[in-house]
Amino acid sequence: MADLPTVPLPEGFLTAPLAHRALHDLAAGRPENSRAAIGAAVTAGYGIEIDVQLSRDGTAMIFHDYDLRRLTGEPGAVAQRSAAELSAIPLLGGREGIPTLAEGLACIAGRVPLLIEMKDQTGALAAGPDRLERAVAEALEGYEGPVAVMSFNPHAVAAFGALRPDLPRGLTTDAFDDEEWGLVPAATRARLRGIPDVAATGAGFISHDVRDLASPRVAALKSQGLHVLCWTVRSPAQEAEARRVADNITFEGYAPAAPGA
Template identity: 60%
Template sequence: MRPGLPAAFLSVPLAHRALHDAADGRPENSRAAIRAALAAGYGIEIDLQLSSDGCAMAFHDESLDRLAEATGPVRSRSCEELRAIPLKGGDGEGIPDLGEVLELVAGQVPLLIELKDQHGRMGVTDGVLEQAVAKALAGYGGPVALMSFNPHSVAELARLAPELPRGLTTSAYDPADWPELARAVCDDLRAIPDFERTGSSFISHEAGDLARPRVQALRNQGVPVLCWTVTSPAEAAAARAFADNVTFEQYLPPLTS
């Protein structure tokens, strides 16, 4: 089963980690950033990490240090603990879990959810984060799509929630940018070899690498190509020559291209 990407994901730009601006009290993946994106009418992209007790948390980094008023791995804290840890640049709010994000968004805009690699080297997943996501999304009625850099994660999502649209987050995989990966792994993933086996219906590719022949071959086959992450109108215009929609931050794009 290969559910198609809802058309809503091609109609409005997607706010990267929601409409965040810590200088304005809206940290990455925060409730405030989500509310701001909703108010502006943008789609929303968020990231998920796993708590120690198996909850999907809206947070980008593996470690708390950069974004939260705490240190150490996200996965070493329970959902309750993470919800109580203030985000830097916020108003004291803690880290939201996926269930709360879904309640906030409530189908008002498209929600693109990236599951972060829990194994560090794009290895076989233990399925815990994927199970938490599938459980949280059961019965959710709004436009939603799931993605991950880790093809094993996308394949597990296909098994657990075959009705949910899913795709691969993809990259040029320059080894200098991926020091945790062996060069052979970079070379393999660069070619997007897992698109068919994961039942993916879209990709979200690195904005500076969109002209890659493999990416454009997929697009020519009718596969929607999203991209990450543009930070200016000029970057967005360049990306839209090769992609169907953009994920953005650091500026406010028009709602229609």
């Protein structure tokens, strides 16, 4: 990967806490990554973090898992269904189907910061076809509002940067331990622990696992001026600890103070 230019992260990403998979709450009928959860986050004044997967026919869908079962009860992979089929599958705990990224963007309409995580499509955090990156870039054509894109897969971030060098991008980062990342080759995990692809991807930020914020590499990157976000904060006490390192948080399960509150 050749080095890409860095695009500054808009200020809103450093002030508005980011609702993880939008402001989801099953008890209130708002499944994760749903239009209802997105609308609730906008109303509350939070930034929004969402995930995107690719449909069989090349549409970016707002959905976290590779497989449909946990969130819909349906068998099979997201990539095996068309966008129309996915949109017709109800999310468990809600009253709506899986939204396209375009539908999510229309819901937000630039009113709050949006952080889009492109889910790895290779299964190994490796280089692969750029179909998802192209689908995200296409959906963002003409979108007006603070938006940034990130991925655990640095190849995906670089591919998106080549398509949309004008948009902020970052790396989702982790300690990449064996238990959670066992399907990824050990050599790849060892390399990614060092977060070596900041310059190559033009990353203006990382979003790091809150459990690993004490990493010396995170401290070194922050000292170099890189913005540090983190995931996933689940209590006020954890937020207070995370903010000793992180510039902002991605949260779920409680209500942090929103800007102006």
